[in-house]
Amino acid sequence: MSNPxxxxxxxxxxRLRQWLAGDAYAAGVSRRVMLRLLAAAGAxxxxxxxxxxxxxxxxxxxxxxxxxxxxxxxxxxxxxxALRGTGYHTPVDRxxxxxxxxxxxxxxxxxxxxxWGSGLRxxxxxxxxxxxxxxxxxxxxxxxxxxGNARDLYASQQGEPVSGTPWTLGAIGQASWRGVPLSAVLRxxxxxxxxxxxxxxxxxxxxxxxxxxxxxxxxxxxxxKALDDVLLAYEMNGAPLPPDHGHPVRVLVPSxxxxxxxxxxxxxEVSAHPLYSPWNTDVYRLFGPSYPPGGSxxxxxxxxxxxxxxxxxxxxxxxxxxHLTGRSWSGTGGIRSVEISTDxxxxxxxxxxxxxxxxxxxxxxSHTWTPTTPGPTTxxxxxxxxxxETQPDRSVHNTQGYLFDAVVAHPVTVV
Ligand SMILES: Nc1nc2c(c(=O)[nH]1)N[C@H]1C(S)=C(S)[C@@H](COP(=O)(O)O)O[C@H]1N2
Ligand SMILES: [Mo]
Numbered sequence: 001m002s003n004p005x006x007x008x009x010x011x012x013x014x015r016l017r018q019w020l021a022g023d024a025y026a027a028g029v030s031r032r033v034m035l036r037l038l039a040a041a042g043a044x045x046x047x048x049x050x051x052x053x054x055x056x057x058x059x060x061x062x063x064x065x066x067x068x069x070x071x072x073x074x075x076x077x078x079x080x081x082a083l084r085g086t087g088y089h090t091p092v093d094r095x096x097x098x099x100x101x102x103x104x105x106x107x108x109x110x111x112x113x114x115x116w117g118s119g120l121r122x123x124x125x126x127x128x129x130x131x132x133x134x135x136x137x138x139x140x141x142x143x144x145x146x147x148g149n150a151r152d153l154y155a156s157q158q159g160e161p162v163s164g165t166p167w168t169l170g171a172i173g174q175a176s177w178r179g180v181p182l183s184a185v186l187r188x189x190x191x192x193x194x195x196x197x198x199x200x201x202x203x204x205x206x207x208x209x210x211x212x213x214x215x216x217x218x219x220x221x222x223x224x225k226a227l228d229d230v231l232l233a234y235e236m237n238g239a240p241l242p243p244d245h246g247h248p249v250r251v252l253v254p255s256x257x258x259x260x261x262x263x264x265x266x267x268x269e270v271s272a273h274p275l276y277s278p279w280n281t282d283v284y285r286l287f288g289p290s291y292p293p294g295g296s297x298x299x300x301x302x303x304x305x306x307x308x309x310x311x312x313x314x315x316x317x318x319x320x321x322x323h324l325t326g327r328s329w330s331g332t333g334g335i336r337s338v339e340i341s342t343d344x345x346x347x348x349x350x351x352x353x354x355x356x357x358x359x360x361x362x363x364x365x366s367h368t369w370t371p372t373t374p375g376p377t378t379x380x381x382x383x384x385x386x387x388x389e390t391q392p393d394r395s396v397h398n399t400q401g402y403l404f405d406a407v408v409a410h411p412v413t414v415v
Contacts, residue, residue, distance in 0.1 A: 059102025119195025146171035151401035162401030179233035254360035302331030306381035328383035
C-alpha cells in the first residue's frame with residue numbers, strides 16, 4: 001500500500017522503534033500504571049470497557065431514534081438505510097457518536113485552549129473561541145470514521161474473534177467542517193524546528209479501563225500531519241459544533257483514524273520529544289500473528305470500504321427495478337471505481353459514481369437491479385481507489401479488529 005506522505009512514513013518507523021525501546025515518555029501515565037493496565041486487560045486486549053460503557057448508559061445528548069441509530073454501550077452507530085437520500089454530508093441528527101465516557105456540555109464563552117510544551121518558544125499560549133474565530137477560517141468536507149468501523153464483520157463474515165465495540169459499517173459520517181488550520185495556531189504559538197509531535201487532549205472525563213484511569217483522551221500526531229490539513233473546527237454543516245461532536249472546538253484530522261480527531265479540545269502539547277499515550281501504543285495499532293510481536297506502527301490512514309444504503313436482510317420484490325445506492329471511501333486515495341454483484345459475487349457490474357475522488361471524502365454510487373429469481377442472495381460492492389488498491393475478499397485479521405477492508409456480503413431476499 002502506498003503512503004502519500006513520506007513524513008508520515010518516517011513517523012511510523014521511528015516512533016515505533018522509539019516506543020518499543022521505551023524511549024518515548026509517558027504523558028500522564030506512569031510506567032507502573034501502564035503495567036497494571038496491561039496486567040488487568042491482557043497484553044493486547046487493550047482498553048475496552050469504560051465505566052459508563054460497563055453501566056450500559058450512552059451519555060449522549062442528542063436524541064437517538066431507533067430508525068437512525070443502533071446504540072452500542074457509550075456509542076451510537078448510524079444505520080446505513082438512514083443515509084439514503086441525505087446528500088453528500090451526514091445530517092447531525094444521524095451522525096454516529098463514539099464516546100469513551102460521556103458527552104460533556106461545555107460553555108463556549110468560558111472555554112479556552114492552551115498550547116504548551118517543549119516544541120514551542122515563549123511559553124504557553126491560551127486562546128478563547130473569539131481568538132480562534134479572528135483567524136482566517138477554512139471550510140473542508142471530510143469524514144470521521146472510527147478505526148474499528150466494521151469490526152463485527154471479522155467475526156460475522158470471517159469467523160474471527162476480535163475485541164472492542166462490535167460496529168457494523170455505521171461508525172462513519174461526513175460533514176462540512178469550518179475552523180482554523182491547526183498550522184496557523186501552532187505558528188502563532190511559537191512552533192520551533194525542534195517540535196516533532198502534537199498531542200491534543202479532550203475535556204471529557206478521564207477514561208477508566210480495568211479499574212485504572214489512563215487520563216483524558218489524547219493521541220499524538222507527527223508535526224508534519226499537524227501542519228498539513230488538520231483543522232480546529234468550531235462548525236459542523238454550517239452550525240456551531242453540537243455537544244456530542246466536540247462543542248465548542250474539536251480537532252479534525254482528515255483521512256486518519258477517528259481517534260485522532262479529538263473532541264472538546266482543551267489543550268495541545270507540542271513536544272520536541274516523541275509523545276506517547278495509550279491511544280497510540282496499546283490501542284490503534286495492529287496486533288496478531290500477521291504483525292510484528294510488538295504490534296504494527298500506530299494507525300494513520302483509514303481503510304477502503306463500501307456500504308449499501310439498504311437494511312440488512314432487506315426484502316426486494318422480483319421483476320421490479322431497484323435503485324441500489326451506497327458509498328465507498330478510502331483513507332489513502334479517492335474512489336476510482338465501484339463494482340456491484342447481486343449474485344453472491346459471480347458477476348460484477350460497474351456502478352455509476354456521483355462524486356469526484358478525494359482521500360478524505362466518500363463517493364456516492366448507484367446501480368439499478370431488476371431481480372428475476374425469488375430467494376435469498378447477497379449484494380456486494382467492491383471499490384478500487386486511486387492508488388490501485390481493490391477491496392479484498394478477506395481482511396487480514398488483527399486482535400482489536402481495526403481497519404476492516406474486505407468486500408461485505410449484504411444479505412437480501414427477493415420475493
Ligand atoms: N475527547 C474525545 N475525543 C474523541 C473521542 C472521545 O471519546 N473523547 N473519541 C474518538 C473516537 S474513537 C472517534 S471514532 C471520534 C468520533 O467522532 P464523533 O463522535 O464526532 O463521530 O472521536 C474521537 N475523539
Ligand atoms: Mo474511534
